Amino acid sequence: MSSIHARIPADLAATIRKETNWSLSHRLRHGAQSVLARAYPRVFGMIREPSWLFFDLVFPILGMCSFVFLLRSRGVDDAWVSATILASALLTFWTSVIWMMAGQFRWERDSGNLTLYITAPVGLGPITLGMAVGGALGMAFRAVVIITAGSLAFGATYEIREPALLALTLLLGVSAMYALGACLAAFFLISGREADHLGDLLNEPMQLLGGVFAPIRSLGLVGMVAIGVLPLAPAADALRQIAIPQLAVSGLLPVNIELLILIVMVVVFSIGSRYALRYIERVGRAGGKLLTRAD
Amino acid sequence: MQTDSPYTRRPTSFGPLRGSAADAVRSLVASARLAWAIEGNWAEPFYLAVYLVIRPLAFLGLFLAVLSIGGSLNPASIGFVVVGQAVFQIVGAALQGPTHALLDDRERYRTIRYIFATPSSLLPVSVGRALVKAAIAGISAAIVIGVGAILGMPLRSGGIDLILLTVVMLLGLLSIVGIGIALGAVCVQLRNDAWGYPQAVAGSVFLLCGAIFPLDTLPAPLQALGAALPITWWIEGVRRAILGTTSPGLLGTLATGELLLALLVGTLVILAVTPRLFKLGIDRARDKGYLDRNTAS
Numbered sequence: 090m091s092s093i094h095a096r097i098p099a100d101l102a103a104t105i106r107k108e109t110n111w112s113l114s115h116r117l118r119h120g121a122q123s124v125l126a127r128a129y130p131r132v133f134g135m136i137r138e139p140s141w142l143f144f145d146l147v148f149p150i151l152g153m154c155s156f157v158f159l160l161r162s163r164g165v166d167d168a169w170v171s172a173t174i175l176a177s178a179l180l181t182f183w184t185s186v187i188w189m190m191a192g193q194f195r196w197e198r199d200s201g202n203l204t205l206y207i208t209a210p211v212g213l214g215p216i217t218l219g220m221a222v223g224g225a226l227g228m229a230f231r232a233v234v235i236i237t238a239g240s241l242a243f244g245a246t247y248e249i250r251e252p253a254l255l256a257l258t259l260l261l262g263v264s265a266m267y268a269l270g271a272c273l274a275a276f277f278l279i280s281g282r283e284a285d286h287l288g289d290l291l292n293e294p295m296q297l298l299g300g301v302f303a304p305i306r307s308l309g310l311v312g313m314v315a316i317g318v319l320p321l322a323p324a325a326d327a328l329r330q331i332a333i334p335q336l337a338v339s340g341l342l343p344v345n346i347e348l349l350i351l352i353v354m355v356v357v358f359s360i361g362s363r364y365a366l367r368y369i370e371r372v373g374r375a376g377g378k379l380l381t382r383a384d
Numbered sequence: 385m386q387t388d389s390p391y392t393r394r395p396t397s398f399g400p401l402r403g404s405a406a407d408a409v410r411s412l413v414a415s416a417r418l419a420w421a422i423e424g425n426w427a428e429p430f431y432l433a434v435y436l437v438i439r440p441l442a443f444l445g446l447f448l449a450v451l452s453i454g455g456s457l458n459p460a461s462i463g464f465v466v467v468g469q470a471v472f473q474i475v476g477a478a479l480q481g482p483t484h485a486l487l488d489d490r491e492r493y494r495t496i497r498y499i500f501a502t503p504s505s506l507l508p509v510s511v512g513r514a515l516v517k518a519a520i521a522g523i524s525a526a527i528v529i530g531v532g533a534i535l536g537m538p539l540r541s542g543g544i545d546l547i548l549l550t551v552v553m554l555l556g557l558l559s560i561v562g563i564g565i566a567l568g569a570v571c572v573q574l575r576n577d578a579w580g581y582p583q584a585v586a587g588s589v590f591l592l593c594g595a596i597f598p599l600d601t602l603p604a605p606l607q608a609l610g611a612a613l614p615i616t617w618w619i620e621g622v623r624r625a626i627l628g629t630t631s632p633g634l635l636g637t638l639a640t641g642e643l644l645l646a647l648l649v650g651t652l653v654i655l656a657v658t659p660r661l662f663k664l665g666i667d668r669a670r671d672k673g674y675l676d677r678n679t680a681s
Contacts, residue, residue, distance in 0.1 A: 144580040151587035155596065156450055162597040163454035163461075282426040286435055294442035303449035 109210075123211040127219025131189075131227045145181065145231050150238060153177035156302050157243055168335045171247060174239030175332055176301045176325060178232035182263050183299075183321055185228045187291045190270025193220055195277045195284050207374075213366045217274060221267035228263075247332045254344070255331045261351035262324025268358030269320055275365035278373070301325050304339040312341060320354050323347035402505050411504040415512030419485070423520055440524035441531060444469055447596055448535075459536050463627045466532030468595035470525035471556075471619045475589065477521035478560040480582040481514030482568035487578055491678050500675070507662055510568055514561050529626065540628025549625035551644065555651045556618030562654035569665025573672075575679055589615055600633035607634065614650035617643050 097105070111119065135142040156173045194213075197203040206216055239245055249255055273291075277284045296302065298311065299321030305312040316322040327347040330340040342350075403411075424432060447465050451457055489496040499506060533539060567585060571578040592602070592610035599610050610616055611634055620635045621643055630636035638646070669675050 138576065140576045144577055144584065147584050148587060151584070151591055155591050158591070158601045159447065159450055159597045160453065162601040163451060165454040169453055286426065289439060290435065293446060294438055297442045297446045297449065302446060303453055307449055307452060 119211070120215045123215035124219040124222060127216050128223030128226065131220065131223025135227060135230075142231070145228075146234055146238075149177045149181050149184070149231075149235055152180070153235065153239055154242075157239075166335070167244070167246075168333050170243050171240075171245035171333050172329050172336055173302055174236055174243065174245045175247070175328060177239065178235045179262070179321070179325055179328065180296065180301060181231045181235060182225065182228045182266055183295070183301075184292075185224045186266045186270035187273075187288050189224050190217075190220055190267055191273035191277050191291070192284060192288055194274050195280065198278065207370075213370055214363060217271045217362065217366060221271065225263050225267060248334055249332055250334065251331060255328070258324065258327045258331060258344070258348060258351075261348060261355060262320060262328065265320035265324070265351045265354035265358060268355055268362060271362030272358050272365055275362065275369040278369055295319060295321060298322065299325055300341070304329075304336075304341070306339060306341045316341060316347070317350065320351065320358075323350045323354075327351075403503055407503060408505055408508040412508035412512040412515075414504075415485075415509040416516050419513040419516035422488075423516060436520065436524055437527055440470070440473055440528045443473075444528050444531065459538050460629070462532060462535055463537040463629070464598075464623070464631070465596050466528060466535075466537050467623045467626055468619055470528040470532070471622050472590055472593075472595045473521040473525045473528070474518050474557070475560050475593075475615055475618075476586045478514050478518040478557065479564045479567065479586045479589070481517035482510040482561070482564040483571040483582045484517075484579065485510055485513035486568045486572050490572070490675060494678075496675050500670070506666055507565070507659060510565055510662075511561060514564050515557075518557060518561065538627065538629075540626060542628075545625040545628070548640065548644075549622065552618055552621030552625060552647065555644075555647045556614070556621070559614040559618070559647070559651040559654045562651070562658040566654075566658045566661045566665075569662040569669075572665060572669045573674060575677070578679065589613065592616070593619060594631065594635065595619055598632045599635060611635070614647055614654065617647040617650065621647060 135145075153174060153176075156177075157170050160169050160173060194203060194206075197206065206213065236245075277287065280287060298308070298315040299305070299319050300308065300312060300315070301321060305316060305322055305326050308315065312322070316326065323342070324347075326340050326342070327344045330337045330344050340347075426432075427435065444466065447469060448457065448462065451461055451465060486496065489499065496506075499509060529537075564582070567582050571581050574581070590596075592606060593613050593616040594610060599607050599616070602610060616635065620631055620638075621640075623629065623631060624640055624643075630638075635643075666675075
């Protein structure tokens, strides 16, 4: 490091110091601009590539229909049909967390974009936050479409007595999921071909452990553990209790406790992702492997 | 004077279907070995085994958890869902296999142009890749059925009908690989989201073929569509071979002989159409330069 600095003329070094020694407000403004810049394509990309929107909607809707018909074949209470539609909407966020957060940097590396991120005058933190903000906003639109389509097709109804509580639960649940996704992004980045399979393992197994389509209470002790580590679990359980009061008895914990768990998850996963990304970037740069294609 | 040098010999046809049957078998074996290396050596054998066990069991657990919502699980329902879900593991893998192999070779490994430069034919190469994916899915399916039996799934009295099982598995596998090959030839033409189409088709088929619920639950037009799919007959045949019972409703009214005949005719039609469609699609893709395309998707 010192040998590199030794080769830089003093006046140039002073200029670099001056131009990079930003004030806190400058850094915050720059960070916010970076977040917005990264979020922008995630929100407006679907206007330019309608096929993305199609596929983001068709998979969860097909899955939702399968579960609804399975419930109908058993003659189950229609409240569970409403719960299934709600769960499918929540799953769009989770799918986005797996492939558009956790797997994103790896994909960017393989397609060559990570080089641009690394050389740009912005850390991976704001870029990750931008991915999360843009991803969550884009998915919110898809979730609304899924709930509307499901309600129209299957006559699902919801009885929301506390809309603010519902919005808060959704916000915390989505934030916790994306914060976990940011943690996993670092892990996926150091993975090779196993990353694809890891993504698969975060899909159906997590839907089961998260109690997305069936009450997490039925999982017993496993459900209790899942609700403490997997954001999908408290989010799905709380949303079901709030939006479909008939199913409140199926909840594992009271809603306020589940909100508390989600707050803790947001904090822990956010801090964890910051350190994990910094560590991976530092180690990857030092080893010269950060930008190496996995295959 | 005529010589037999390579320069004067009549060139063989240049396309996705070329060479002798022996060449095709060699290509198929080589591509199957390559597919196993791609699909099977990304992890230590222990972790691979864990992966092969966890995912299908989680899928099964998910359906059983949903089934249990209506009250206690009855063994007949468990059997219906277990067999349907197990067979569909193979369907999904074989449907997506050829498309993913073509796109992987085109965009990820960038080797498809070199396959064309060799005497290998692309059809057996794609079939070999799909068969290995289907075989790996078959392991998952066997695990699911084994777990189902442990959970109390009622098996056919007198044991599994191995002859019926072998016949329906063979016909079903041929038909599904055929559909997967045709899908691959279509998807290689696409610019956007080519990877997503096989998954979308698999998802639609899952909904229509009565894998986890009886066809009669679907609205009438979808029932007719589902009843026309060879995959529906395949799953029904496997259910009869393993469980010894027929599905409720429409499919249950068919005699096993009629079911086999329908599956045989469907498979023959698919096998007659698919190679031509594949050649047409790949030739078009080569003419248009799509085999060198990188969509970065």
